[in-house]
Structures are given as C-alpha cells and as structure tokens.
Amino acid sequence: MGQLGRAVAVLDVVADLETASASEIGRRLGLAKSTVHRLLNVLQVHDLVSRGESGYRLGGRAVGWVDRGQTMSMARLRSAALPHLVELHRRAGVAVALAAPSREAVAYPERLYDRSQLSEIAPLLSRSPLHATATGKMLLAFDPVAGRCHPAEGRLPAYTAATITSPELLDRELGRIREAGFATCRGELFPGVSAVAAPICDHRRRVVAAVGLAGPSDRVLHPGLARLVRVTAAAITSVLRSTQGEPTLLSALVLPQRA
Template structure:
C-alpha cells in the first residue's frame, strides 16, 4: 500500500495503511496479512494494530485475527453523505417495517457495490446477510439491481463486462439476462431477487429519487417468498420512498 513502506511515512500514514488493509474482501486478517497488505514490517504493524485495538477501532478475535471494530463503524456512519439521508429516511423505514413485518433496508451505490446505510429486522425468521455498513454485489441484491439499473453508463458497462460472482445457485451471472432484468427495473420501477444472495430469502426494492429525478438510494424488503406479497410490498415501498423524496425536496 502506498506510503506503508516509505521510511519517511508518518505514524498517521502508517495507521491509514493498516486501516486500508481491510476491505469487503478482507474483513478478517492475521497480523502477517495486515503487514503484507499495508507494506509495513510486522513489528510496526503490531504496534499500530495494538493502538487501534485499544482505541476500539480494531478488534482482536480469539483466533488471533483482527476485524474492524465498532468504533470505526460508528465514525463512518457520521459521514454527511450517509447521516443526512439516514436521518431523513428513519421514520419512513420504521413505518415500512411495521407495515410489512419484513426486514427493510436503505442502501446506496458505492462504486461497483451496494452499501447498506440502515437496516431494520423483520418479525419473521429469514436469513439476511446484510448489516449496516455492509457492501454486497449489485447484481445479487434487490436494492443493488435498482441502483445498478440507474447507474451511469460507465458503471453499468463495467459491471456487465466483469465476471459476475455466483453467490448462490440462483444468482444471475449471465450479462444478457441481467441486462434484461435491469431494463425491466427501469420500466416497472422495482426489482426483485429470488434467493440470489441468500438461500431462503427473496427481496424487492424501489428507487429513491432526488428532486432532479436522479436515483440517490434504494429501499428494499427481504421476505421468505414473493409469490403472494410482492404487489403489497411494492406498494408499501413506494409509499415510503415517496415520503423520503418529499423530505429531500424540502
């Protein structure tokens, strides 16, 4: 990592290098991995890691691996791009969860991934892998498909031209099939998944638009099945999205 092995790098530079060793594909690292990915010597990495653990920014697990600590998540959630929208959306997300009983999400696109800004758990026992701060593939989630359908052309092209990971046996990985689905999302105003991210979980999602009509986020609901409840869930999601959009216009 840039600056990590530079003899003139400051303590701040080296600390940043350690923190940036973690990402959505490297959530749990041993000390040797932290050193290698940050470009630091193991003794230097250990000194910094110990300070970060003491400050709650990293956490040491019993198996001697390190993960991002709660303190770092809490700091990240203070970022203005997330805080303002989360605060505006919170009452509508609560109403949505109460009306549907489903696990509900508020999400934004973060590059080629979907970033979950908020989540309220549903009453039913449905397997859900997302948490606040989680980044998941755009093509395998309902909120992700909404955001991908309305993403800039360069993002859409990059995702469709990449090798789409198969998360479950039902994940759509064929670019032509995904492209057709995204066209329907733009036409119909909602997206669905059928056990594409997690077995036993289906989702439906709608866009949230800024006053200039640009899609700024997506609202989603996760349930065990969409066979009977999809129209009801879409209607509830659209009501909640409309409420958030009114707040954004203010």
C-alpha cells in the same frame, strides 16, 4: 482548457475508472501521453492520485474529500428516511433496509428487523453485490456507468443457482426494472431469501438510494408489499426534494424523466 482544467479532467477519469493507466487517460481526454504524465506527477505531489502496479488511483487526500462528502450526505439521507423506514417495517412485518451505492457494491446505512426476522435474512452483510440484490439492481438500473458490473471474463459471480451471471440477461433485467419502477430478487444471494426495492431520488431526479424489503419469498413478493415499498420511497424522495440545494450522495445516479 488550461493546466488546472486538464488536471481536474485527469482526476475525473481516475475517479470514474477507479484504476487507470496514463494511456487510458490520454485516450479519454485526447491528450498526449507526456502531458498526462506531467499532470499525474503534479496530482501525485498533492496526494490527489497514487500510483500502483495496475495504474493510478485516487490518492489519500482525494479519498478523504469523497469520504467526508459522502458522510455528510449519508447523514442527511438517513435523517430523511428513518421515520418512513420505521413505518414501513411496522406495516410490512419483514426486514427493511436503506441502501446506497458503495463503489462496486451496495451498502446499507440503515437496517430494521426484529429478532424473529434475523434468521430469515442471515447472514447479514454490510455490503452486498449489486447484481444479486434487489436494491443493487435498482441502483444499477439508473447508473449511467452500469457496465462497470460487467467482468472482463464475461460472467458475473454466482451466489446461488438463481443468480444472474450473464451480463446480457442482467441488462434485460435492468431494462424491466426501469419500466416497472421497482426491482425484485428471488433467492439470488441467499437461497429462500427474496427482496423488493424501489428508488429514492433527490430534487434533481437523481437516484441516490433505494428502499428494500427482504425475507421469505411467499411474504416479500406479495404485490401489496411492492406497492408499499414504492410509497415509502416516494415519501423519502419528497423529503429530499424539499431540501433544495443540499448536497446529495457523490455517487448519485440519473433517473430520466417519464412521460
């Protein structure tokens, strides 16, 4: 591996860990610490990494590339999803959301709801925790680095009495989601608000987003709505697969082949 290849590998590790020390990078790549420091210095000169108190992070130039790529991909995703989200909202009669991974949270690039549904899902958040939402758990279930959701102290933040705070219990929940093909949330972020979500995949069978419904438990958790969400996610997936070769979300997750 040449100098350029090693520099790119260092950049990959920093992007993966979000904050990394030279020692961590060296261990991951099997490089001497002096070599890592030399590569980091070059990347710093070009604003591809920046150094903080806790370690090295992506620099402004690299973050700009990511943001531009994410914006273009998100526009394509929203364009493919919106007609199907409108139809889902009409048929389900509850709030609908398009969700995508956003660092260590889930973001909602598109949400549809009536004024009468606002009180059912308020307070609305632009980003929500992964482990306490149906869409977040769906994204985590197919995330090859889902362990990033595991805090060093061993417990996840609790938002209600129903929030899953044990990493072990969360891992079991993610396994069930992979088997079932959809995710649920029962008052885990806000009391009385439940949700169901299904995955959206691109032409490489990578999970790039999720479709979710949210509202009162007695309405949202009806088996018929779970099927409707899955049908909607499959329809959006079909649109994305028909656009072979187009860029997808940079934080895409892997969906394994099913027998």
